[in-house]
Amino acid sequence: xxxxxxxxxxxxxxxxxxxxxxxxxxxxxxxxxxxxxxxxxxxxxxxxxxxxxxxxxxxxxxxxxxxxxxxxxxxxxxxxxxxxxxxxxxxxxxxxxxxxxxxxxxxxxxxxxxxxxxxxxxxxxxxxxxxxxxxxxxxxxxxxxxxxxxxxxxxxxxxxxxxxx
Numbered sequence: 001x002x003x004x005x006x007x008x009x010x011x012x013x014x015x016x017x018x019x020x021x022x023x024x025x026x027x028x029x030x031x032x033x034x035x036x037x038x039x040x041x042x043x044x045x046x047x048x049x050x051x052x053x054x055x056x057x058x059x060x061x062x063x064x065x066x067x068x069x070x071x072x073x074x075x076x077x078x079x080x081x082x083x084x085x086x087x088x089x090x091x092x093x094x095x096x097x098x099x100x101x102x103x104x105x106x107x108x109x110x111x112x113x114x115x116x117x118x119x120x121x122x123x124x125x126x127x128x129x130x131x132x133x134x135x136x137x138x139x140x141x142x143x144x145x146x147x148x149x150x151x152x153x154x155x156x157x158x159x160x161x162x163x164x165x
Contacts, residue, residue, distance in 0.1 A: 052165030
């Protein structure tokens, strides 16, 4: 499991945790409302953007900006569907060449989890895209990562002229 997938699963777990109530009689949580209907949980938080990227010999490190992350979780009859969206605002990066760069980025993700194992998605898709720019005619590149989870098996494909640092 990659580090990025672990972070995503933790984020999914946080949404799922909001949909469950603890049970003293079992190691697994009792699913609140699973027999009576469904539950919905929505969270949104904004925090400082972080990250480091490599575009050939150029290293770009995030120095400024915010990332907003929105989670929507829907629990129905022991199955949880989670949607995650992340967007960057005002992100500035310091380049190893001494220049400042701007970037735009976004992520969309969907995961399906089944009771009682809410730590490992049954299926999922996450697409991360980042575009770097320095000016109207100059760009160090772009990055696209697609992570798929099917029956517990993960594939992770990164494309573009840049990569994670």
